[in-house]
Amino acid sequence: MAMALAEIFCMNAGHGNASYANNSRLQMLVLLKTRPFLEASIKDMFRNSDSNGALLRCLKVADLGCSSGPTAFMVISEIIKSIYGICQQQHHKLPEVQTFLNDLPANDFNAIFASVPAFCEGLKRELGADCHISGVPGSFYDRLFPSNTLQFIHSSYSLHWLSKVPENLENNKRNINMGRTSPPNVFRAYAEQFKKDFSKFLGLRSQEMMPWGRMLLTFQGRRLADASKDTYYMWEIMKDALLDLVAEGLVKEADVDSFNLPHYVACEGEVREIVEEEGSFAIDKLESFEIILVAPEDDEKQTRSVNTHTKSTRAVLESLLANHFGDAIMDSLFRSFAENMAEYLQLVRKPKAASIVISLTKK
Ligand SMILES: C[S@@+](CC[C@H](N)C(=O)[O-])C[C@H]1O[C@@H](n2cnc3c(N)ncnc32)[C@H](O)[C@@H]1O
Structure with a gap:
């Protein structure tokens, strides 16, 4: 599938019922789970602050893959609260904070910008914080900032998106990612693309960061080292939904065969290996955690849980799916996805989302 991901990929825009802003629970x-890692990382960064005057005057931070929902503002507010808390404890003058919000160009930056003035006024009232926010459209697999400028980089739930679909996936028939029935070369191709992309990301960020800069990255992960035994259940459910539409004659099987998501769930071991091999950053912390998604105990809760899963998946994937399969089948596809999701929740009562969090210091 020839696709310029950076041009078409975006979370559903605006504040409506189908928007990412309303479906990013x-x-x-x-x-919330990674808040302690964020606080620890910022605290550590300030440990050497006496010798780093710049840190105390104007701190430059970036959130990469910010999207356009409340999560973008939550990140900034958590970072600023941590910085101000530490400065107050250590009796430092409160620094100004310049925050860069990055995402791909198709992201709904307008929705973010419309909320910026009220958000900054709120921070001023609550904390006396001077916060300046700018948008940086572009791929984090390219250079985004001048050399040697940033002190803190944050990115949550974005780096599992690859720069492109890996090459040579022609035999990944009736699958849309690394699936249970994918041949071994598909797993290798995805792992290689992730390694290439993540190494490049680290190299680029190290050029943009100041020597003692910190980076906190969280992304979707898998528990088992063997990817073929730990495929991502959401993509299995989406693949089944697409194949249902093939059976109904609404989608061509060849279109499913040629569609692959540029998404990779890494395991802790390979993330460690890539960081060590690339060499620009030292690992302060690397951990995996799981979040139990809503556990459906009764029918009403299950219906709600299916709706939540379906809407949040649609808010993230619709741009990619509609680009390949066309807008016309989206409602049918997500109806089928919801049915398959309901069946899955009957089997797996407490689906979990596995994640990896890594805290790094620039060498
Ligand atoms: C699931 S959203 C997460 C957004 C936000 N960080 C949060 O926690 O809610 C993933 C975001 O990563 C962005 N993204 C994916 N690949 C990217 C890239 N190469 N450069 C910049 N942003 C990217 C997507 O556009 C999307 O907004």
């Missing part, structure tokens, strides 16, 4: 839970 999982990502919000992930941010």
Whole structure:
């Protein structure tokens, strides 16, 4: 599938019922879970602050793959609260903070910008914080900032998206990612693409960061080293939904065969190996965690859980799916996805989302 991912990929825009802004509960839970890592990382960064005057005057931070929902503002507010808390404890003058929000160009930056003034006023009232926010459209697999400028980089639930679909997936028939029935070369191709992309990301960020800069990255992960035994259940459910539409004659099987998601769930071991091999950053912490998504105990809760899963999946994937399969089948596809999701929740009562969090210091 020839696709310029950076031009078409975006979370559903705006604040409506189908928007990412209204359907990012999982990502919000992930941010809450990683809050202690964020605080620890910022605290550590300030440990050497006496010798780093710049840190105390104007701190430059970036959130990469910010999207356009409340999570983007939650990240900034958590970072600023941590910085101000530490400065107050250590009796430092409060620094100004310049925050860069990055995402792909198709992201709904307008929705973010419309909320910026009220958000900054709120921070000023609550904390006396001077916060300046700018948008940086572009791929984090390219250079985004001048050399040697940033002190802190944050990215949550974005780096599992690859720069492109790996090459040579022609034999990944009736699958849309690394699936249970994918041949071994498909797993290798995805792992290689992730390694290439993540190494490049680390190299680029190290050029943009100041020597003692910190980076906190969280992304979807898998528990088992053997990817073929730990395929991502959401993509299996989406693949089944697409094959249902093939059976109904609404989608061509060849179109499913030629569609592959540029998404990879890494395991802890390979992330460690890539960081060590690339060599620009030292690992302060690397951990995996799981979030239990809503556990459906009764029918009403199950219906709600299926709806939540379906809407949040649609908010993330619709741009990619519609680009390949066309807008016309989206409602049928997500109806079928919801049915398959309901069956899955009957089998797996407490589906979990596995994640990896890594805290790094620039060498
Ligand atoms: C699931 S959203 C997560 C957004 C936000 N960080 C959060 O926690 O809610 C993933 C975001 O990563 C962005 N993204 C994916 N690949 C990217 C790239 N190469 N460069 C910049 N942003 C990217 C997507 O556009 C999307 O907004």
